Ligand SMILES: O=C(O)CCC(=O)C(=O)O
C-alpha cells in the first residue's frame with residue numbers, strides 16, 4: 649500500500665482529515681470523471697423510507713454497487729441504477745487512488761456514492777451503517793463549494809464542525825467509522841469549480857470479503 653505523505657490531521661475520535669489531498673489539476677480531472685459518470689448514470693433524487701420525503705441532495709453512483717433509497721424499499725445497495733436499470737459506471741481512478749492511499753484496507757471498494765449539493769442542500773446527521781464490513785473505512789472526497797461538515801458520537805449530543813473544501817479528503821475509520829455525521833450547510837462563493845454547487849464522493853466496501 650502507498651501512503652499519502654501530505655498533511656493529515658487525526659481527531660481524537662479517529663476521524664482523519666487530509667486537507668488539499670487533490671490539487672487543482674486532480675480536482676478538474678475528478679470532476680470530469682464525475683461528469684462522465686453522470687452521463688451514463690443520471691442523477692436521481694433519493695427518498696426517505698416510509699415518508700417518501702425527497703432528499704435535498706441528488707445522487708448517483710459508480711462501482712459494482714450503488715447506494716439508493718426510495719419510499720417502499722428504503723436504504724440499500726444495488727447493482728443497477730434505480731431509473732435506467734443499467735449497471736453503474738467504473739469508479740474514477742483518482743477516487744481509487746484515494747482509497748489506496750488513505751483507506752488502510754486491503755480490499756477494493758465496491759461503491760462510490762456521488763452526492764450533488766445545490767446551495768440550499770444539506771444532509772442530516774446519520775451513521776453509514778448499511779455496509780456489512782464495518783472494519784472497512786469510508787473515504788470521502790469533496791469538490792466545488794465548501795461545506796460545514798459536522799460529526800459526533802451520538803445523534804443528539806455535541807458535535808464538532810469542520811469546513812470541507814474542494815480537494816479535501818476525509819476518512820471515517822476505526823472508532824470514527826460509526827460516528828454520526830452530516831452536512832449542515834453549503835458555503836456560498838467558496839470555489840470557482842461548480843459555480844456554488846458541491847460534489848462529494850464516498851468510497852465504500854459493502855460486502856464482507858472472503859478471507
Ligand atoms: O457530503 C458529505 O461530505 C458527506 C456525505 C455522507 O455522509 C454520505 O453520503 O453518507
Ligand SMILES: [Fe+2]
Pocket residue numbers: 774775776829
Ligand atoms: Fe454518511
